[in-house]
Every structure is written in structure tokens, then in C-alpha cells.
Amino acid sequence: MTIIFLFIYTLTFFSIPSSFQLDEFTYIGFTHPETKLSLSLSDSAQINKNGILQLTSDTTKLTGHVFYSSPIHFKNSSFSFSTCFAFSIRPNDVKLGGGDGLTFAIAKSKDFTSALWGGHLGLFNSNNIGNFSNHIFAVEFDTYQNFEFGDMNDNHVGIDVNSLLSNNSALAGYFGDDLVQNEVNLKSGKPILAWIEYDSITSYVNVTISPSSSKPRIPLLSFPVRLSSIFEEYMYVGFSASTGLVSSSHYLLGWSFKLNGEAKSLDLNTLPSLPKTRKKHKSTLIISLSILVPFFVLTSILIVVLFLIKKLKNSEVIESWELEIGPHRYKYIELKKATRNFKESELLGFGGFGRVYKGTLPNPKIQVAVKRISHESKQGVREFISEISSIGKFRHRNLVQLLGWCRRGSDLLLVYDFMPNGSLDKLLFDQEKCVLNWEKRFNIIKGVASGLLYLHEGYEQTVIHRDVKASNVLLDDEMNARLGDFGLAKLYDHGSNPGTTRLVGTLGYLAPELTRTGRATTGCDVFAFGTLLLEIACGRRPIEPIGPDDLVLVDYVWSKWSEGSILDVVDLNFKGDFDENEVLMVLKLGLMCLSNEQLGRPSMRQVVSYLEGEVEIMEDLRVPSGGCVEVGGFEDYLHSYTPSSFEQTSSFTVLPKT
Structure with missing residues (x-):
């Protein structure tokens, strides 16, 4: 048993x-x-x-x-x-x-x-x-x-x-x-x-x-x-x-x-x-061979040809100088798959430089933004290499992180952290209902200021961004500000004098001395930051068409300041629900940054000290006898140059959500 x-x-x-x-x-x-x-x-x-x-x-x-x-x-x-x-x-x-x-x-x-x-x-x-x-x-x-x-x-x-x-x-x-x-x-x-x-x-x-x-x-x-x-x-x-x-x-x-x-x-x-x-009958074998062999050969040739065409289509020639550039170099086929062959539905925005697509990279799975520089863009290989070699080394919480890059023929691609809340100008101007209260706006201001201070003083070289504006301020999932788009950035050693350069940037943010000297300095970034401060506080663009004339934001703020009704300029979307002292400080700081004289502007270190409450701003801002801005002659300066005089290679349009 x-x-x-x-x-x-x-x-x-x-x-x-x-x-x-x-x-x-x-x-x-x-x-x-x-x-x-x-x-x-x-x-x-x-x-x-x-x-x-x-x-x-x-x-x-x-x-x-x-x-x-x-x-x-x-x-x-x-x-x-x-x-x-x-x-x-x-x-x-x-x-x-x-x-x-x-x-x-x-x-x-x-x-x-x-x-x-x-x-x-x-x-x-x-x-x-x-x-x-x-x-x-x-x-x-x-x-x-x-x-x-x-x-x-x-x-x-x-x-x-x-x-x-x-x-x-x-x-x-x-x-x-x-x-x-x-x-x-x-x-x-x-x-x-x-x-x-x-x-x-x-x-x-x-x-x-x-x-x-x-x-x-x-x-x-x-x-x-x-x-x-x-x-x-x-x-x-x-x-x-x-x-x-x-x-x-x-x-x-x-x-x-x-x-x-x-x-x-x-x-x-x-x-x-x-x-x-x-054992199979010999005649069956002969018939099978006569049918299958030609078909098999033709099919194999077709597969090989298709395979080679696909390989050639996605192939990329790597030159020796590219091996010396950091950070990570992605394969073109990786970015093509990540953006679903640069599909229109993945398009985040576009501008003079080209297009930006949302992508998903596997292993590990992360979302990225892929900047594909257009063939027609004036930002060519030289600016592309500059952007890679410079921002690839930047490490700051208020700068958009460059993860890698790729070049295939005339296709130039940069891979950044994905910013789920898009650009600041979209939230300031393109939303039917404003989603930014004063607390968030003030936090964004301090973030951009911290990023600029790092560029001017914290990096191994002095970095002039040259295109500080609302559309280049991106917001992460916690609404923290990240300054991005370094395609126009210029670097020089600390203590040395920057050389002259071609006039580039965006109308309304350009410091007046640029037209006289052609020399970009940290003061030019401070001037653009001043315009950004007024934008955020007022909820208005630097230049707005109103009737037959244009409203120049800095002139408007100065006129209200001289009348003693400065709070009239505050964005109506949060009027009555903000810290009045902080708003006044930001408006005064904006006007200081917009001084017509470069030496009259504060440095970014001083700006950060004001924003953090370490130093108080003096109360003796004055409107000059000439009219407009102490910043002197800004209205005449604006009307002396038409948009066609400027090379706006970094203007950026954000697509509305579908």
C-alpha cells in the first residue's frame, strides 16, 4: 500500500x-x-x-x-x-x-x-x-x-x-x-x-x-x-x-x-x-522549391533594401569636434521616437529659431522638451555649439537644465527638462482667467533674479543672457521659475570687457546703450529684467497698441508714479489681494533697472538683496524734467527704431492647450 x-x-x-x-x-x-x-x-x-x-x-x-x-x-x-x-x-x-x-x-x-x-x-x-x-x-x-x-x-x-x-x-x-x-x-x-x-x-x-x-x-x-x-x-x-x-x-x-x-x-x-x-515525394520538393525560392529571394532583397533605406534615413555622421562637446549626445533615432517622429500633436511652441516638441525618453521614462532648430533660422551651427558648450555646464535650480543634444546633417536638436506649466507670458497674457496670484508672481520674480545672479557672478565666466523676457521664463510642476533659451547668450571672462556684437534681442527689452555701442553687458540683462518686473506687476506687455498710439509700459508706470497714483498700474486680476509693500518695491525696482544710464542700474546682486528684504529701496525716485523716464529718452529711443531693425531670432509663440 x-x-x-x-x-x-x-x-x-x-x-x-x-x-x-x-x-x-x-x-x-x-x-x-x-x-x-x-x-x-x-x-x-x-x-x-x-x-x-x-x-x-x-x-x-x-x-x-x-x-x-x-x-x-x-x-x-x-x-x-x-x-x-x-x-x-x-x-x-x-x-x-x-x-x-x-x-x-x-x-x-x-x-x-x-x-x-x-x-x-x-x-x-x-x-x-x-x-x-x-x-x-x-x-x-x-x-x-x-x-x-x-x-x-x-x-x-x-x-x-x-x-x-x-x-x-x-x-x-x-x-x-x-x-x-x-x-x-x-x-x-x-x-x-x-x-x-x-x-x-x-x-x-x-x-x-x-x-x-x-x-x-x-x-x-x-x-x-x-x-x-x-x-x-x-x-x-x-x-x-x-x-x-x-x-x-x-x-x-x-x-x-x-x-x-x-x-x-x-x-x-x-x-x-x-x-x-x-519522407516527402521528390516531385513535391521540386514544386515547392520552384515556388518558394524565387519568392524567398525577392522578399529577402526587398527586406534588405528597406532595412538599408531606413538605416540611411536615420544615419548620422559624427565629426571629431562633436566628441569633445558635452553633455550627453543622443542618437537621432532616439529623439525621433521620443517625439513620435516630431508629430504635430507633440508641438509645444515655435518661433524664429524653430520648433519645440514634447518627448518621452525610455529607460528611465522621463518627459523632455526637444528644441529642433529650423534650417531657415539664423541660429546656425556656431550658436548651436555655443549653447551646448555653455549651458551644458550650468547647474542652478532657476535655469532650464540642458540634458543633451544631437546633430544630424543640418538638423540641430537640444534636449531640455520638460516644464509642464509652460512659459510665463502664456499665464500672464493668454489665459482667459489669470491663474497667477501675487505670491506666485513674486516667487517667480525672485527665481529669475537668482538665475541671472548665477549667470553674472556664480558661473566660471560672466554669462550675458541677452534675451530675458516673459516667454523665456518657464515654469515647472511647482510653478518655480526657470530661465531658458540661451541661443543668444554671450560669455566672457570675469573682469574683462565684453566685445561688440550684432544687435539681437526683442523690442521692448533692449537697453538703449546697445544701439550706441553694440556692446552687450550684464547691465543689458538688468534692463530687460526691469521690463519683466513691470510686466509681472502690471499684467501688461512692454508695448501695447491702444488706439492710434502705442502704450509704452515704462512711460505709463512713470506717469502714474509722478501723479502719486502708482497702484493704478497694478494688474486688476489680483488688485486688493496682494502685499502692497512688495508690489511697490517691485515697481520701484523695475524703474531703477530701466535707468537710461547703465551705471544708474543696480547689479543683480543688489536686486536679489532688495527682493529678499536685506536692503530697502530709497524713496527718492524722480521723473526727469524731459518728461518720460529717468531712464531718459526711452520713448524717443523706442520710436527711433522699427521692429525690422532688430534681429528677433529668439521670439517664441506658445500654442494654446487643446
Whole structure:
């Protein structure tokens, strides 16, 4: 009686997985009556009478799947795993070769009804291949060289993550005791044992194969990959196989699996025997060859041509000087995929320099802004290199961080942190309902001032931004200000005098001395910052068309100051709900920054001291006898130059939300 009990227990343990132990199972063949209850078979997969599980038959364009019916709880603690299985791939015709291969797969679902046959191996289709949302880890035993996926040959083993572009691959084989690799023909039709092991501590996947029951000491593939980012809490384990224009029969003879431990090894001598091969009539072979070979050759040529065209289209020539520039250099194809081929729906804004797109980079998944400089832009390679080499080294919480760059021919691209709340001018002027109270505005002012102080004094060189304005102030997810767009920035050593340069910038922000000397200084940034202060406090643009004349914001503020009604200029959107002392201080500070004389303006260090309350502003601001601004002659200065006189290469338009 005891012997009978032990026999029944042993048969149950080795033939079907325990319903109470879903982290370990072993199949010695697939003959047990309960096997169909524990396995989920789909498409052409079936269990033969001799106990062999057949995924595909000698028919073209097939897929076959078998998965363990219950999901495995991978993330209950650690999720190391081990599996051992015996398989055989038998081509329908040896001379034509095999097609297309078999995979061991771990996936979030066992439903692959939308997957394609052939090179997609029954796991993916043309729409989802490569998507990080697939959550698929697979080891492929590939018997068909598919140029679309960069296969090395028609007899290799590869490790795949969410795609069939293998993360690592090797010619099918095993290492003997003499450390020499011996080839294994996956299409031999003979049984082959495979071991796949993952250690969650070291994050390494090891893949080993052998034509015998003895496991080689050295794995064929050993590859580092963190499956924690791929696996969900519950995943399905199983196999997928497919045939294409050439057919093969894919067999499973046995399978064992264990979570957080070593799976039971299989002995080829105890597994079911493969069915005998059937000889095909010679005429059938001749007919098949006459039809398939020309088709196969033409298809292969077409695939190669399409592959080469795609490669050439996305290729990029890297010149020697580019290797010396930091920071990170992205591949063009990475940014193309991140922005969904620079799709219009991803467009954040545009201007004279080109366009800015929203993008998503994988591994790790982050959102970025990709600035694509237009071919027609006057910001060419020289300014592009300047922007990379300078802002790539900036490190300040109130400056937009440059993450990397790319150049492909005449395409120039910069990759920045993504600012979800857009630009300041959008929130000041383009919103039907203002969303910026005074507290937020004052915090933005202090942030921009801190960023400018870093540029003027905190960096290894003096940096003149030359295009400080509301549209170049971007806001992060916490409404903190980040000064961006350094395409016009000019750098010189501390203590030295800046040289003359061409007149660039935006009308309304340009310091008057620029037209006289052509010399950009930190005082020019202070002048533009003064205009920005008045914009934020008043909710008005620097120049606004009102009737036949234009309203010049600085003149308007001075006139109200001289009348003693300065609070009339405050933005109506928050009037009555603001700190009056802070608003008055900002208005006075704006007028000081807008002094017509460069030496009459405060430095950014003094500006920050005023804003932080360390120093009080004197009360002796006066309107000069000439009329307009102490800043002297600003109205005449504005009307002396038309917009066409200025090279507005950095103007920027923000698209409204859809």
C-alpha cells in the first residue's frame, strides 16, 4: 500500500503543478489527464498522443502558444526564477531551412491573438513591437535570419525585452570543459535542453543550452537586466512559436519551473521520443522549391533594401569636434521616437529659431522638451555649439537644465527638462482667467533674479543672457521659475570687457546703450529684467497698441508714479489681494533697472538683496524734467527704431492647450 501511495505522489509531483504551490512545477512529458487543466494552449498548439506538446506543425504562417494557466506572483518578495525545458525544432524541409523559431516568454497576459506569425514569433505585431508597455521578457531560439530585427544568422539565441531587437544574442552553442564553444544546430530536429536563470540580486540573466542532459558550467549568454521595471506583480510563463514562408514543427518534451530557487533538471532519456520523420515525394520538393525560392529571394532583397533605406534615413555622421562637446549626445533615432517622429500633436511652441516638441525618453521614462532648430533660422551651427558648450555646464535650480543634444546633417536638436506649466507670458497674457496670484508672481520674480545672479557672478565666466523676457521664463510642476533659451547668450571672462556684437534681442527689452555701442553687458540683462518686473506687476506687455498710439509700459508706470497714483498700474486680476509693500518695491525696482544710464542700474546682486528684504529701496525716485523716464529718452529711443531693425531670432509663440 505504501509503495502505491509513493508512486501516485511521485507521478502527481512530476507531471502536474500543485494547485497550492504556484511557484514551482515540473512536466515529464505532457501525458497526465490533468495537464490540460494546468496549461493554456492556443492557436495551433496541441498535445500529441505520445505526450509531446507540439506548438506548430509543418504548415506555413502559423503561431502556437502554451502558458501555465495561473499567473505567477513574481513580486511577493524577490523574484529570481529558474526554468529548464527540452525542445526540438524540425524543419519541414531541411534544404529550405527552418522558420521561424521558438521563445520562452514571461508576459503580463497569455492572450496573443493580435500577434503576427513569421519573424514576430507570435509575440508582437507591427504596432506594439518595441513598446515599453508590453511587459514581455523572452529568450528566442531563432532559426530564421530576419534583417528587420538585426538577426546575426538563422541559428542563434537572443534575450529580448519588449521587442525582437535582441538586447544580447549569440550563435547557438555551448562551452565544453575545455572552454571551447561547440555549435548546436537548432534546426537539427534533435532534442535540446535549455536552462534560463535570473538572479534578482545581481540582476543577471543566464541562458545555457546543450544537446545532452549535462548542463555546461559556463552559460552561453549572461546579460545584466533589471526585470523589476518590466515585470508586473503577476505574470504568465510559457512558450510561443511561429512559422513563416518556411515551416517547422516546434516541440516541447518536458518543462520545469521554480520561483526563487533552482528548477528541477530534466533527463532526455526519461522524456517522450520524437515522432519519426516522413519522407516527402521528390516531385513535391521540386514544386515547392520552384515556388518558394524565387519568392524567398525577392522578399529577402526587398527586406534588405528597406532595412538599408531606413538605416540611411536615420544615419548620422559624427565629426571629431562633436566628441569633445558635452553633455550627453543622443542618437537621432532616439529623439525621433521620443517625439513620435516630431508629430504635430507633440508641438509645444515655435518661433524664429524653430520648433519645440514634447518627448518621452525610455529607460528611465522621463518627459523632455526637444528644441529642433529650423534650417531657415539664423541660429546656425556656431550658436548651436555655443549653447551646448555653455549651458551644458550650468547647474542652478532657476535655469532650464540642458540634458543633451544631437546633430544630424543640418538638423540641430537640444534636449531640455520638460516644464509642464509652460512659459510665463502664456499665464500672464493668454489665459482667459489669470491663474497667477501675487505670491506666485513674486516667487517667480525672485527665481529669475537668482538665475541671472548665477549667470553674472556664480558661473566660471560672466554669462550675458541677452534675451530675458516673459516667454523665456518657464515654469515647472511647482510653478518655480526657470530661465531658458540661451541661443543668444554671450560669455566672457570675469573682469574683462565684453566685445561688440550684432544687435539681437526683442523690442521692448533692449537697453538703449546697445544701439550706441553694440556692446552687450550684464547691465543689458538688468534692463530687460526691469521690463519683466513691470510686466509681472502690471499684467501688461512692454508695448501695447491702444488706439492710434502705442502704450509704452515704462512711460505709463512713470506717469502714474509722478501723479502719486502708482497702484493704478497694478494688474486688476489680483488688485486688493496682494502685499502692497512688495508690489511697490517691485515697481520701484523695475524703474531703477530701466535707468537710461547703465551705471544708474543696480547689479543683480543688489536686486536679489532688495527682493529678499536685506536692503530697502530709497524713496527718492524722480521723473526727469524731459518728461518720460529717468531712464531718459526711452520713448524717443523706442520710436527711433522699427521692429525690422532688430534681429528677433529668439521670439517664441506658445500654442494654446487643446
